[in-house]
Amino acid sequence: MKPVTPTETAEVFGDTPDVRLLWQSEQVKAIYADIILALNERTPLLKIIADAGTGKTLLCRKLFFSLKAHASRYEVDLLPYPAIDARELKTRLTGLNNTRHSIILIDEAQAVSNDALLVISKHLAKTDNLSLVLFGQPLLESRLANANLARLSEIVQKCYHLRALTREETEQYIQARLALAGFTPEDDWLNTEVIESIYSLSHGVPRVINTLMRRSAVIASQSGAAGIELAHLQQASNTLELQYV
Template sequence: MYLQHFGLNQLPFNLTPDTEFFCDLPTHREALNVLMIALQSGEGFIKITGPVGTGKTLLCRMLLNELPPPFITAYLPNPHLSAAGLHLAVAEELGIRYSSNAWQSRTLTQINDYLLMAAKLGNKVVLIIDEAQAMPLETLESLRLLTNLETEKQKLLQIVLFGQPELDELLQNKSIRQLRQRISFSYTLQPLNNRQIREYVNHRLRIAGNTHTDLLAPLSIHALHFYTQGIPRLINILTHKALLVAYGKGQSKIGWRHLQLAALDTDDTRGRTLPWGFRSIFLWLLLLSCSLFVYFSSYLAL
């Protein structure tokens, strides 16, 4: 592998959401701030959406790590459940003992009892749901009913929904309009721009042990932005493959050609061809470099 070749001690572009590699970019920091403020103020429903690969699961894990006491968290990574299945999953996450063949109403009562006890102890319970766009309508309505229990001063259960843009479409359904009206805070994650891509890539390389800041030239960053459209997951995939290509050629830097080969080997980017204008910039720089070399060689020969 290319670790030693580039002076790395671990793979910098793994697809696994690793909070050690969290990059404090504006869009992710703003989303995390929205979450913290909304939860601290006791809001019932909070929603974070973003296109596939924009870092929602990593942000979800950051929230789980950063929420201080007295918050108690329950995390559902796969919410494609029936209403009864949702109650059982929540009970399990909260450590509530339940019978697998108990009536749904009994499980719901146990959850309510737990929430009341947590409130008496000064704790705040937060249910965090990833991939929320996969929830059936009936389950979403059941989720709303879970938040009906409240005291005069606070909600006994706060819910954070992470989902793809399809979640917004799902919430437009009239049958769950009451849930939609309860979402008081929301944020949409945005793709990265050129400057943010450079910061993101260099950050991950630095965490992985690389001490050089010029591993990717500016032209390579532009190519990376063109192919990935600023989606972090695609950035990880293409940069990892470009590192492999450069390593295979024995080269120490990542050029736009390496990224082009990586893009041709990736389904989501294979159809994107660099515009001629981009390639002409490279050729112009190459010709300029050659001209300068010839000029200075002739000057020194005099």
Template sequence: MYQAFYNFSKKPFKLNADIEFFYESAEHKRAKLYLNYGLSQGEGFVIVTGAPGMGKTLLIKELCENLKLKNNVVFGLIVSSQLGAHDILRVLAETFAIQYEDNKAALLNKLQRFFREKAKEGKRVVLFVDEAQNLPKESLEELRMLLNFEIEPNVFFQVFLIGQEELGRRLYAEDMKQVKQRVTATYHLKALTEEESTNYIIYRLTKADWHDNPQITSAAFEAIYQFTRGVPRLINTFCDRLLLYGFLEELTVIDLKDAQKVFKDFVEESTANAPKKTAIANKKGNSSSEEYPDLNKRIESLEHKLDELMQVVGKEKALLRKAILIQLDIEEMPEIHKE
């Protein structure tokens, strides 16, 4: 809708990991250096962690694009979803188009033969596992055992594990020592700074042939950073909605008040869709806390989020006072923190 209004050649803030929009911030440059170092080692696990929406998948896609230019690397990508130990082996075989029998011993033999064949061709095998925080311990152990094929001369198999922060915590558990000992490089991806956030938005707009229409004021950029905390996926979501609002209001300039209005809409939507904290009595007179334990957990989680959001209100007020650009009533606008 807003693409035609602003004469964009494409949608600048899509949520999917589109390699065309990969923005190499200082943080992503550091991450790539660590990943390339790990790749150069040709062995063991390489770990990439980060909170949801930080751009982990896009970073790995960009690395894979570079690997396509190399003739000595064969790589595959698995998106983990609670894959068991035997399942991870089957999916691994399917990823590399290896014909196998549904027998673990035969499957392992096929994989080992595949690694040897690639080694004879002067190639090494790299596996990327996205959402690796979902992998059970047994599956991680199975991948570790596959790394033991490296003890054979010139046989190289390497695994990149990409996941949320939980993955990093799991690897430091007492019962994961053997896995942790095979880690050759690790990096934790952090959010963008305020300057990077602004540059990220401009970069994506430019990719869509933006020519300063709409104009976006510095106060609006600052507000976007405050609302999204520099998380790329949240920036995409917010800016997409902001441009839609600009189209509906026929704006050629997007200012702080417009960003505040869109943020307020997000808050109202979240509040409207949040579960209500009401006590539902059952026949025995018990409250919903006993009859609906899952509902209670959701309510507690919501209350915790609201507490966090209210703490941000003070920061937002200070920001507006300092800007002295426009006075808005934001007493009813707590910060939202969601994926």
């Protein structure tokens, strides 16, 4: 059995959005494929709604790099942090190349100001060569429903919801990440009981799964264990003040 290695575990269960670590669940595949189809049809406004930690930033980066690879067809701009004022955004929009399909991706879009969203809606209304893709938490939906942003609701749009992982998906996610670190199912690094507990503690949220795996690996390594045991997971969860459900 390959021993517990905190360094390798930290690399594959890190929170930095590395597109190489994107796990292609059936849900992610379906959403991604439909987004590409919608963009090919030049749908003006796309919204991807997800709770914090469920992978929307990773999906956003994946989409960005995929579109960038087709530079002759798309002009792509990524705003990873929504701290952009309306004036700066207007300047960016005005400078877009009209010979290509322009696509703007905004992560954490629930924090974008109303003024900036209104600037976007004006540009979307007067061109068919621009698509806006908003990645945000559920607050984004309620904000866009505000009467002050009624113009945005009139624009042709599609909405996707990225949910947390199921119990089965949680196991597949963990095994896929472990495989990237060189582990195989035969290493028996985690038993079914530990995986059940990880799912119960994390509610299937990848960011929480990652944190539990990193901390449990450190504790297991320090104790000289060959794999993660329930006691290691419980100790890790105590530091996060997580509760079983």
